[in-house]
Amino acid sequence: MSQARGALVLGLALYLAVGATTAAAPAAHADGVLTIGLALEPPNLDPTATSAEATEDVVYANLFEGLTRIDADGRVAPALAERWSVSPDGLHYRFFLRPGVRFHDGTPLSALDAKYSLDRARAADSANPLNALLAPVTAVEVKSELVLEVDLARPVADLLTYLGWGNLVIMNAATSANAATHPVGTGPFRFGEWRKGDAVVLERNEDYWGARARLARVTYRFIPDSSTSLAALSAGDVDAFSNFTAPENLAALKADPRFEVVVGSTEGKTLLAINNARPPFTDLRVRRAFALAIDRAAIIKGAMYGYGAPIGSHFATHQRGYIDLTQRYPYDPAKARALLAEAGFPHGFSVTLKLPPPYYARRSGEIIASQLAAIGIRVRLENIEWAQWLEQVFKNRDFDLTIVSHTEPLDYDIYARPGYYFGYSRPAYQALLETLSRTLDPEERTRLLGDVQRMLADDAVNVFLFELPKLGVWRRSVHGLWHDQPVQGVPVAAAWSDAAVAGTSGALSGRVVAGLLGSVGLLTLVLGAAAVARHVTPYYLLARLGSLALTLLVASVAIFVLIEILPGDPAAYMMGLNATPAAIARLKSDYGLDASPLAQYGAWLGGIARGDLGISYTYRVPVASLIAERLIVSAPLALYALLLAVLIAFPLGLAAAGASRRRTSNSLMGVAQVGLAIPNFWLGILLILVFAVDLAWFPAGGFPGWQAGLGPALRALTLPALALAVPQGCILARVLHGALSEAQGEDYVRTARAKGLTRRQALWRHALPNALVPVLTVLGLQFSFLLAGAILVETVFSLPGLGRLIFQATVQRDLIVVRSVVLLLVAAVVVVNFLVDIAASIIDPRPRQGTR
Amino acid sequence: MSAARVTKATPPRDGAFIAGASIAALLLLAVAANMLGAFDPGLALNVDARFLAPGARHFLGTDALGRDVAAMIAAGATASLGVALCAVAVGLLGGVPLGLIAAARGGLADEGVARLNDVLFALPPLLLAVLLAATLGPGALTAILALGLFNIPVFARITRASARTLLTRDFVNAARVAGKGPLAIGFQHLLPNLSGLLIAQATIQIALGIAAEAGLSYVGLGAQPPAPSWGRMLHDAQTLTAIAPWLAWFPGIALAGSVLGLSVLGDRLRERLDPRARR
DSSP states (O other): OHHHHHHHHHHHHHHHHHHHHOOOOOOOOTTOEEEEEESSOOSOSOTTSOOOHHHHHHHBTTTBOOSEEEOTTSOEEESSEEEEEEOTTSOEEEEEEOTTOBOTTSOBOOHHHHHHHHHHHHSTTOOOTTGGGGTTEEEEEEEETTEEEEEESSOOTTHHHHHHSGGGOOOOTTTGGGTTTSOOOSSSEEEEEEETTTEEEEEEOTTOSSSOOSOSEEEEEEOOOHHHHHHHHHTTSOSEESSOSOGGGHHHHHHOTTEEEEEEEEEEEEEEEEOTTSTTTTSHHHHHHHHHHOOHHHHHHHTTTTOSOBOSSSSOTTSTTOOOOTTSSOOOHHHHHHHHHHTTOTTOOEEEEEEOSSHHHHHHHHHHHHHHHTTTOEEEEEEOOHHHIIIIIIITOOOSEEEEEEOSTTOGGGGGSTTOTTOOOOHHHHHHHHHHHHOOOHHHHHHHHHHHHHHHHHTTOSEEEEEEEEEEEEETTEEOOOSSBSSSOOOOTTOEEOSOOOOOOSOOOHHHHHHHHHHHHHHHHHHHHHHHHHHSOHHHHHHHHHHHHHHHHHHHHHHHHHHHTOOSOHHHHHHOTTOOHHHHHHHHHHTTTTSOHHHHHHHHHHHHHTTOOOBOTTTOSBHHHHHHHHHHHHHHHHHHHHHHHHHHHHHHHHHHHHOSSHHHHHHHHHHHHHHHHSOHHHHHHHHIIIIIIISOSSOSSOOOOGGGOHHHHHHHHHHHHHHHHHHHHHHHHHHHHHHHHHHHTSHHHHHHHHTTOOHHHHIIIIIHHHHHHHHHHHHHHHHHHHHHTTHHHHHHTTOOSHHHHHHHHHHTTOHHHHHHHHHHHHHHHHHHHHHHHHHHHHHSSSOOOSOO | OOHHHHHTTSOSOOHHHHHHHHHHHHHHHHHHHHHTTTTHHHHSOOGGGTTOOSSSSSTTOBOTTSOBHHHHHHHHHHHHHHHHHHHHHHHHHHHHHHHHHHHHHOHHHHHHHHHHHHHHHHSOHHHHHHHHHHHHOSSHHHHHHHHHHHHHHHHHHHHHHHHHHHTTSHHHHHHHHTTOOHHHHIIIIIHHHHHHHHHHHHHHHHHHHHHHHHHHHHTTOSSOTTSOOHHHHHHHHHTTTTTOTHHHHHHHHHHHHHHHHHHHHHHHHHHHHOGGGOO
């Protein structure tokens, strides 16, 4: 039968897809393993093609290295180049590469690789975020196998610093194309695996050229919601956060003897960015009024719980040349009002403040809105995702105000870039930077840097809020993590952990789980098909199948149209902040995004027919395998929840129906009514509060993967399953009770009672079998609901399930993933409805022709 | 069968009904008071007064920005009830005509409505909201549309099913003999007889809508700040459980209480107004 073959194909697909992603990890050495929590998952692992901070956090100085590196104190240090020389005019740099360095794939490093990497970064269509900074480079020459020369058109004072940043790391030509998913570098760690939506695992590089890393394995686990980060830390799911995003909890963590809290500095200049090109912000008086109206102290206290140093210009406080300009515009609402009136706005005006997702932006936004309200400015807050921020604010400059932290070091040049989103263009500033770039004398440079800061403050380009703190929190067993963040990244080469390594037992690979799921599905379908063949006329079956296909087709059109009109350019999001238009255009053609909508729809349907769902834009892996990875979490979760729901529903429903007193029955059904009114995400929060945080019986969130063993995996799914199961179980209990009550009123039950059966016997032997039909119907619907509807609970518990995949993919404009997953979920609902209908028509001899 | 005949059988005193009705009234009162600005003083930021425990001055305590939690919950009712009511209106306006047309016309129209229902029904409201939010941006409008679209098949089905049983009644035959067309019969004769049932179902859908709106706000797709909403309060509370556990309890209790009250009310109304639901 065709369904049976479908199930076989599905099972096989699951086997293959999962098998590819769950390669067994080598056993851990006793030198320690570490799990580091990150707020954001990287879109891909190629730092030369994206400016996503999350990518640097994972790969910088761990997987990839550059010619130079930035050390923990922010100084330039030798890396792949063990030394270098600079010509007196500053136009020629000669780098002497370290001998004996090998890439993770075994190939030796040579000057050719360095030339390849630098040329790739400075090419016209390069997606490299530092492309613009390399403009003065005229040539990169290989002088000998290990000697490289870089020639410049004019001196670039910070060249050695730039070469130490994560975007200019050295790759080899053979592997660079796959760096997004299979990065091959020279670093102390090699790529292990990437469980999408959950974690990236790095394994120690045993052949590292330098000191061997002490950690055998490092897992970077993604915990997007700051609400779960504390619970994850307390429950031991995560050993360290390099950047903890819930500053309100630092006081409690400091007092907790298990943890060490290290507050350090970052390069993040947090700005209330102003669109200088849009009236009324073209008026300097208006911008100055805003600067005067903002009370930095209240923001730092309210949003950051006191962490973060106030800044008065676009310059980090620990950088050489910093001058304190925080009193340039002291908090003075009265003066601000006067300035506004002078500019022609005695009654203020309305603005929109667009807030990207980071915690500091969302939290500062509400406070800033209320401070601006005090000078008559009516602020509308708009929470937007990064994709929208990039599209609307960064690319189209369609904004009034936004809050963002610029984390690149010494990036004052952005104010001189033409078309940059601030809309600030002042020739005097550009001239100043030109002079600065040519100046090599340290003292003169310091003086010029002061001028840079003063000019930005005088022009009140943005409201400069505070320096983003680096809130490091880790277990006391963890050592060697960086205290400050002078460069984007979380290097762990020197880190170690003296905690005992827990062994894993009863490991169960995703492959086995997928196989089990596939087999169960297969068996069900074979049995179902056999029953269908016996009981249902081919005509009825054909008619129902036809309407099923029609529904799916209509749904596919609806989904496609809906997604087609989504704003936000996926290619732009994927390539990051500084991608060139040429690079974006190339990517679009690679993914067929430049074809007509009709052609794209046809390609999509054709692909589905062949079992090819396309390649995810963001993760750059086949969508089918992405779905399979999530399905082995979502499907067991749904089944587990369904099982718990049945365990809740049957005792409750049977007890209520069997109760001889109406009062007992009513109060039992009252319990069900209460249970059903509790929203599952709130229940989830409460369950975490009690069973994870207070009692520590279950993890607070996250999923260790099936390879961690059946026990840990099921433990991680228990609380989410319970949160899902309680409301569903209560619904089921009511259905069961209703059906039982109805059956109890029927003649056959009365007859049975008259024959001398007790109420209880009649209930179990006669009423229950008859009540099962509606219960099974509801159960079927609930399964598809649980598969698709777990978005909230998956969010509460940070589970890498289908719901979160679709949520994330939508946020990241990964439309190929979105449309296929939505269609899959719709298909699940429709197919289950169909199966339930068929089952009903088997049980009920009178098939209800037509429709429900 | 007219609604009047059924109401006669209602038990005289019903605690659950009264409780449900009181919660509904309380919600409406909170919305009205919020529109008059009664809670604005409590909603003002005051960072120095944050995390005050429940007490005499703030009987449900204050939140991370020093706002009064009781005022926020009361003001949050506006977002919850507003979205749920509008979504039910969308569902009624879209679903009832569809159901009536399907019942009155039958045949192809019936089949078409059934297909449309299947597609709408197959899209879980949360999923729809995620997609809509990506298009329209997050906010109340998105929530209303997503929940409203979900409500359409609900009302279409219940309308169609009940209308079909009514179609066999004498007064319908009489109208038919009098020469009225199927649509006229649908709107003039069936609809008034369905209103009780629709009100009952609407109450239940409002309860579901409040829960769903809170869920959307929890993931950031519902009402946007600074307008308070229960879902966002719960979201913000999750990181503060160690500092201010009451922030995770009170909005949840308000939410579950409202959902419970309205669904009990809806169930009781259905028992009174829908002849089929009575045992």
